[in-house]
Amino acid sequence: MRDFDLVRKNLFRKPLRTILLTVSIFMAFLIFGLLTSLNVALNRASETGAASNRLIVSNKINFTQPLPIAYVNRIAATRGVTGVTHSSWFGAYYQDQRASRFVGFAVDPETYMAIYANDIRLTDVERKAFIAERTGVIVGKALADQYGWKVGQTIPISSNIYVQPDGRRSWDMKISGIFTGAKPTDSTASLYFHYDYLNETSSFGRDQIGNVAVRTASADLNNSVAKAIDNAFANSPYETSTVDEKTFGQAFLKQAGDLNFIVTIVVAAAFAAILMIVSTTLVSAMRERTKEIGVMKTLGFSSPRVLRMVLGEALLLSTMGAVLGLAVSAFVLVALSKSPAASTFGDLTMSPLVALAGLLMAITLGLITGAIPAVSALRMSIVDALNRR
Amino acid sequence: MSALIQLNNVTKHYRRGKEGIAIFDGLTLAIEKGDFVAIMGPSGSGKTTLLNLLGGTDRCDGGEIIFDGERIDGYSEGKLADWRARSVGFIFQFYNLMPVLTAEQNVELPLMLTKLPTRKRRENVQTALKIVELSDRAKHKPKELSGGQQQRVAIARAIVSDPKLLLCDEPTGDLDRNTANDILGTLQQLNREMGKTIIMVTHDPEAARFANRTLHLDKGTFAEVTA
Numbered sequence: 001m002r003d004f005d006l007v008r009k010n011l012f013r014k015p016l017r018t019i020l021l022t023v024s025i026f027m028a029f030l031i032f033g034l035l036t037s038l039n040v041a042l043n044r045a046s047e048t049g050a051a052s053n054r055l056i057v058s059n060k061i062n063f064t065q066p067l068p069i070a071y072v073n074r075i076a077a078t079r080g081v082t083g084v085t086h087s088s089w090f091g092a093y094y095q096d097q098r099a100s101r102f103v104g105f106a107v108d109p110e111t112y113m114a115i116y117a118n119d120i121r122l123t124d125v126e127r128k129a130f131i132a133e134r135t136g137v138i139v140g141k142a143l144a145d146q147y148g149w150k151v152g153q154t155i156p157i158s159s160n161i162y163v164q165p166d167g168r169r170s171w172d173m174k175i176s177g178i179f180t181g182a183k184p185t186d187s188t189a190s191l192y193f194h195y196d197y198l199n200e201t202s203s204f205g206r207d208q209i210g211n212v213a214v215r216t217a218s219a220d221l222n223n224s225v226a227k228a229i230d231n232a233f234a235n236s237p238y239e240t241s242t243v244d245e246k247t248f249g250q251a252f253l254k255q256a257g258d259l260n261f262i263v264t265i266v267v268a269a270a271f272a273a274i275l276m277i278v279s280t281t282l283v284s285a286m287r288e289r290t291k292e293i294g295v296m297k298t299l300g301f302s303s304p305r306v307l308r309m310v311l312g313e314a315l316l317l318s319t320m321g322a323v324l325g326l327a328v329s330a331f332v333l334v335a336l337s338k339s340p341a342a343s344t345f346g347d348l349t350m351s352p353l354v355a356l357a358g359l360l361m362a363i364t365l366g367l368i369t370g371a372i373p374a375v376s377a378l379r380m381s382i383v384d385a386l387n388r389r
Numbered sequence: 390m391s392a393l394i395q396l397n398n399v400t401k402h403y404r405r406g407k408e409g410i411a412i413f414d415g416l417t418l419a420i421e422k423g424d425f426v427a428i429m430g431p432s433g434s435g436k437t438t439l440l441n442l443l444g445g446t447d448r449c450d451g452g453e454i455i456f457d458g459e460r461i462d463g464y465s466e467g468k469l470a471d472w473r474a475r476s477v478g479f480i481f482q483f484y485n486l487m488p489v490l491t492a493e494q495n496v497e498l499p500l501m502l503t504k505l506p507t508r509k510r511r512e513n514v515q516t517a518l519k520i521v522e523l524s525d526r527a528k529h530k531p532k533e534l535s536g537g538q539q540q541r542v543a544i545a546r547a548i549v550s551d552p553k554l555l556l557c558d559e560p561t562g563d564l565d566r567n568t569a570n571d572i573l574g575t576l577q578q579l580n581r582e583m584g585k586t587i588i589m590v591t592h593d594p595e596a597a598r599f600a601n602r603t604l605h606l607d608k609g610t611f612a613e614v615t616a
Contacts, residue, residue: 001490001497009489295485298446299546300474300502302467382446386481 003305007312010289017281018317024277025321025365026328028270029358033329035263036357037350042259043250052219054115055226056248057212060239063251064089066208067238069199072108074232075212080225083215085111088195088208091160094147102143103190104157105210106198109136115215119182120192126151126177134197137173140188144178151175157191162202171201214242271365279369282314286373293377294385307378314370315363322362326355392419392455393553393586394443399452401438412438413609415452422553425580425587427600434606436590437558443588444477444556445469457553474502478547478585482559484539486531492542493518493527499550517545521575537568544575548585555579557589561596573599 012018057075059065069086076084085108092104109131113120122130122138130136137157139149149155156170163169173193181188199206216225226242233240243251286293296306330350337348396418403410412435420426420443430436441447442454445461454462461472478499486495493514500510518524521541531539540560547555557576561569577599579585589600597603604611 001494001501003501006490006501013489291485292487295479295481295487296498297470298444298473298479299499300470300472302470304467383441386446386485 003309004312007309007316010309011313011316014285017285021278021281021317022321022324024274025318025362026325028267028274029322029325029362030329030332031270031325032267032358032361033326033350033354034332035266036354037329037333037348039259039263040351040354041348052244053216053222054245055214055216055222055229055242056245057214057229057240057242058210058248060230060241063211063241063248065238066205066210067212067240069207069209071233071238071240072209072212075214075229078214078225078228078232080216080218080221080228081214082217083111083115084212085115086195086209086212087112087192088198088205088210090157090162090193090198092191093158093160094155095158097158097160100147101160104159105190105192106195107192108195109192112192112213115213119186121180121182122177126179130176133174133176134194135172135174136176137191137193138177138179139175139191141178141180142187142189143191144175146189149175149178151177157193162198162205164201165203171197173197213245271361275365275368278314278317278365279372282317282369282373283376286310286377290380290385293380294382297380297382297385303378307374310374310377311367311370314374315366318362318366318369319359322358322365326350326358330355391422393422393424393457394588395419395455396442397453397455399442399449399454401435401442401447401449411609413449416609416611418604418611420586420588422586423580423584425577425599425601426589427597427603428588428590428606429592429594429597429603430606435609436606439606440556440558440588440590443554444479445473471502474499474550476552476554478550478552478555480540480543480547480555480557480560482562484531484536484543484563486539486542486546488531491528491530492523492534492545495531495542496545496549498546503550513549514545517549518542520548520579521545535568536564537571540564540568540572541575544572544579548579548583553586555585555587557587557591559591560589561591561593566595569593569596 056063057067057071059067066088072084072086075081087105087107090104090106091101093101113122113127113131120138126138130138135154137155143149147155152175154172154174157173158170160169164171171193179188180186195209214225214229216222222244226244229242230240293306293310297303333348333350396416399413399416400411401413401416403412416439418439428436428439438447442449445464449462452462453460456472456476461469464472486492487498490498496514496517497510500513503510505513515524515527518527521544523538523541523545526534526538526542531542534542540563544560555576560576561572564572573596576587576589580587580601587600589596591597
């Protein structure tokens with residue numbers, strides 16, 4: 001028999017209590033694993049393809065407000081700018097507005113493909129076909145796989161924003177190509193089609209665009225270019241706000257609320273509850289065993305060794321719950337990532353950093369919850385322990 | 390015979406609220422190697438405190454405690470724990486076995502403090518259980534054993550690391566007469582055949598008869614010594 005055997009046997013002396021405690025810890029780590037991984041995936045998705053020398057110009061009021069298309073040429077003329085394109089959020093869905101919404105942008109194909117050539121991978125044939133075909137659309141591999149779309153097929157893509165003059169919300173588009181991302185984990189649940197097609201057929205928003213993407217000669221010029229652009233449109237009816245792509249992506253995410261803050265609060269609340277439950281239960285469990293601790297010390301077990309064993313129980317308990325919670329959340333994330341609805345998040349798998357953070361939290365939880373009973377076991381005098389009734 | 394354990398002018402006080410109570414005020418005692426001594430006395434006479442001092446589970450306020458020629462009263466807590474593991478076996482009134490462990494695992498506990506290899510440990514455990522005639526109950530947990538059997542396991546635990554001194558605190562206080570006599574017979578056998586020095590605190594004159602001599606403790610002093 002080793003110390004670990006004794007720790008294990010003591011931990012499971014009341015199996016129901018241990019199982020209930022493990023389940024509570026499991027739940028906390030399940031919440032931690034899922035929410036943190038989702039948050040990481042969302043942050044990663046917002047930064048996907050973000051280039052250091054690209055800026056996004058949007059309406060100063062809010063990026064959902066439009067800008068005039070005439071701005072594109074004026075921005076292109078700004079010193080330090082080497083390329084410009086624009087895009088407009090379409091609010092795209094396929095057949096079912098609730099179940100099959102995805103990212104869809106109306107873009108200027110030639111300039112967009114030039115600026116985002118590295119992020120939207122197409123064959124030359126597909127790229128040329130997309131630029132040439134007015135009703136052409138390129139769809140991401142994830143979307144194509146989800147709906148079984150093929151190149152050459154015409155599909156009706158609807159908008160929850162735009163309407164045609166005859167009241168239709170649907171635009172027929174011919175698939176010119178199926179693109180992949182720069183990395184296999186990049187989200188490809190999106191599509192891009194011609195802005196001109198939308199502009200000519202929409203009943204409103206004529207000659208207006210969502211935002212302008214700007215490529216600068218160097219990332220060092222970003223600040224001066226952004227200032228120059230915003231100054232150029234200051235005091236106009238459409239003032240601009242120019243930021244780098246990463247900042248824009250994060251601002252986009254914050255529209256849904258400060259996820260970092262929400263995740264931190266939810267996880268902290270779960271852990272605070274667990275901390276209270278586990279520590280009070282361990283303290284009372286240890287009180288029940290006061291006499292046994294006295295006997296162990298009488299037999300010659302040193303106080304530090306008894307402390308290590310008591311701490312070991314708390315650590316074993318928290319690690320069991322944590323490993324189970326993290327493992328189940330990893331499985332759930334894998335299952336979720338196979339769902340088409342989750343493809344927007346890109347790579348949903350639990351990162352080693354999240355797993356490592358979880359294990360560190362488990363050790364911290366074990367040390368904190370075990371601290372009081374362990375220290376009281378350390379300080380306990382043999383005479384007092386043996387006299388305890 | 391030479392003294393295995395010797396108390397010289399030992400003092401011990403307890404505080405009860407603001408009041409200081411003297412348990413021993415200059416107690417002197419010598420227990421010879423291989424002796425079997427019963428200590429009797431009324432409640433509050435200091436029997437258990439004496440046993441705690443002899444076993445190094447409590448400290449005296451003054452005087453000296455010498456074990457096998459070496460002063461132990463100044464040992465650090467860690468050194469005292471090592472000394473207990475090596476030199477003393479404890480037998481309690483209510484057995485004090487670990488309920489989550491089987492009989493053989495309970496007996497093995499003191500051996501966890503040694504560097505004996507697993508095989509040797511197992512042999513020692515089997516030998517100890519054989520001495521107390523409980524080999525067939527090795528895999529049973531305490532709640533599956535009778536009071537007498539539990540006390541036998543406790544005796545096996547006390548002797549498994551071959552200590553020189555056995556300290557017994559009312560070892561038969563929770564047992565019926567016949568079982569008590571069996572247990573006392575086993576202690577007597579350990580004393581006579583294995584040379585263990587035994588100090589037994591008891592209220593029971595019948596139990597005391599199994600010892601070589603009886604010391605009567607009253608108000609912190611040995612009032613009477615009978616052979």
